[in-house]
Amino acid sequence: MQSFNYRDGELYVEGLSARALAAEFDTPCYVYSRAALEGALNEYQQALEGIPHLVCYAVKANSNLAVLEVLARQGAGFDIVSVGELERVLAAGGDPAKVVFSGVAKKASEMARALEVGIHCFNLESAAELEVLNQVATEMDKVAPISVRVNPDVDARTHPYISTGLKENKFGVTMDEALRMYQRGAELPNIDIQGLDCHIGSQLTELSPFIDAIERQLSLVDQLQSQGITIHHLDIGGGLGVRYRDETPPSIASYIEAVRTAIGDRPLQLVLEPGRSIAANAGILLTRVEYTKQTPERNFALIDAAMNDMIRPALYQAWLDIKTVSQRSEGEVLDWDLVGPVCETADFLGKERPLNIEAGELLSVFGAGAYGFVMSSNYNTRGRAAEVLVDGERAHLARERETIEELLRLEHRLPADS
Numbered sequence: 001m002q003s004f005n006y007r008d009g010e011l012y013v014e015g016l017s018a019r020a021l022a023a024e025f026d027t028p029c030y031v032y033s034r035a036a037l038e039g040a041l042n043e044y045q046q047a048l049e050g051i052p053h054l055v056c057y058a059v060k061a062n063s064n065l066a067v068l069e070v071l072a073r074q075g076a077g078f079d080i081v082s083v084g085e086l087e088r089v090l091a092a093g094g095d096p097a098k099v100v101f102s103g104v105a106k107k108a109s110e111m112a113r114a115l116e117v118g119i120h121c122f123n124l125e126s127a128a129e130l131e132v133l134n135q136v137a138t139e140m141d142k143v144a145p146i147s148v149r150v151n152p153d154v155d156a157r158t159h160p161y162i163s164t165g166l167k168e169n170k171f172g173v174t175m176d177e178a179l180r181m182y183q184r185g186a187e188l189p190n191i192d193i194q195g196l197d198c199h200i201g202s203q204l205t206e207l208s209p210f211i212d213a214i215e216r217q218l219s220l221v222d223q224l225q226s227q228g229i230t231i232h233h234l235d236i237g238g239g240l241g242v243r244y245r246d247e248t249p250p251s252i253a254s255y256i257e258a259v260r261t262a263i264g265d266r267p268l269q270l271v272l273e274p275g276r277s278i279a280a281n282a283g284i285l286l287t288r289v290e291y292t293k294q295t296p297e298r299n300f301a302l303i304d305a306a307m308n309d310m311i312r313p314a315l316y317q318a319w320l321d322i323k324t325v326s327q328r329s330e331g332e333v334l335d336w337d338l339v340g341p342v343c344e345t346a347d348f349l350g351k352e353r354p355l356n357i358e359a360g361e362l363l364s365v366f367g368a369g370a371y372g373f374v375m376s377s378n379y380n381t382r383g384r385a386a387e388v389l390v391d392g393e394r395a396h397l398a399r400e401r402e403t404i405e406e407l408l409r410l411e412h413r414l415p416a417d418s
């Protein structure tokens with residue numbers, strides 16, 4: 001069943017009308033579908049049946065506790081990039097033994113916490129980080145499980161800001177450097193070599209870059225084996241794209257099929273770090289048109305969601321589908337620029353969208369479940385939107401709307417005598 005669909009001209013999220021959700025939780029407001037989250041994770045799990053695997057959902061895509069809880073209950077592991085994300089996973093009941101820790105600049109204190117709770121693996125991104133981790137582990141009398149993240153210099157053919165596997169990107173290390181890091185790691189008593197890691201970018205819509213990267217990883221696995229270093233798991237990262245407009249990414253099943261073929265019958269546990277392909281199409285952003293303003297050049301719909309709520313159009317020129325929550329039979333379809341209240345010309349969610357709208361209209365921004373709320377900010381002292389998780393006929397307030405009092409609470413006036 002589609003989690004977001006129109007019935008009798010009205011948008012529904014599972015069993016609830018979007019109009020009713022907006023009335024209850026106000027706008028702007030993110031709405032996630034539990035069934036859609038579970039469905040996407042299940043697609044991965046089913047496609048991976050029969051081989052040892054761990055699906056580590058990339059928490060950065062959508063880190064709401066209720067979302068993490070849904071995925072943890074279905075057996076997901078988690079890919080984290082900060083101690084903050086680790087605490088979220090723990091708070092949501094996630095299993096630390098299924099956590100992989102990515103990121104180019106982990107602090108010693110973050111490593112210590114991850115060692116304390118016993119994560120599955122640290123994905124190391126530099127030789128310097130290996131030394132720091134060994135030291136932290138030694139001080140704690142622990143052994144740290146590690147992978148080295150290689151940068152295979154493969155073009156992911158995605159937006160340059162979300163490509164991570166080219167040699168000019170800051171991520172990972174070269175194949176040669178990885179080899180040296182494994183040799184060094186094998187000598188260190190508080191380091192336990194477990195895997196080999198790679199993540200070449202996000203919103204990939206073709207299979208070939210993934211397969212190229214995996215083949216390069218596998219040749220390193222073989223080279224390491226010939227030197228007596230055994231790799232137990234292959235972490236292929238995340239990155240599978242979704243359809244926002246007219247993209248035709250491979251399905252989860254065909255992606256996994258291609259990966260399985262590339263790996264063959266090697267005795268490797270397969271670790272994946274999907275984020276967007278689980279969360280993007282499990283969420284919408286509801287927003288209301290406050291005013292309309294028509295000029296000789298443009299038709300502006302001034303909406304109550306802004307770039308601080310959803311920055312992807314401004315940052316990556318991302319195109320998100322935007323529709324009215326109620327399909328109207330009367331009125332006229334015009335091309336509208338959907339712009340927010342923030343004082344930036346880049347503050348738009350869509351441009352020249354053919355829509356039939358008037359002031360007060362409710363709109364739904366689709367594909368907003370990943371890299372939406374998590375990238376929001378308080379720019380222009382705007383409290384961040386509420387987040388709601390729909391489960392069948394029930395709506396669960398997953399995060400309250402931020403109030404201005406809460407925003408001011410962390411700041412302090414100067415002392416009166418200064």
Ligand SMILES: Cc1ncc(COP(=O)(O)O)c(C=O)c1O
Binds near residue numbers: 103199273274276
């Ligand atoms: C290391 C790492 N793993 C996983 C992901 C998740 O990627 P995606 O949301 O494209 O699946 C990212 C983000 O690109 C990442 O940087």
Ligand SMILES: N[C@@H](CCCC[NH3+])C(=O)O
Binds near residue numbers: 060
């Ligand atoms: N934030 C990006 C994806 C980056 C993934 C993190 N490595 C987006 O919204 O498309």
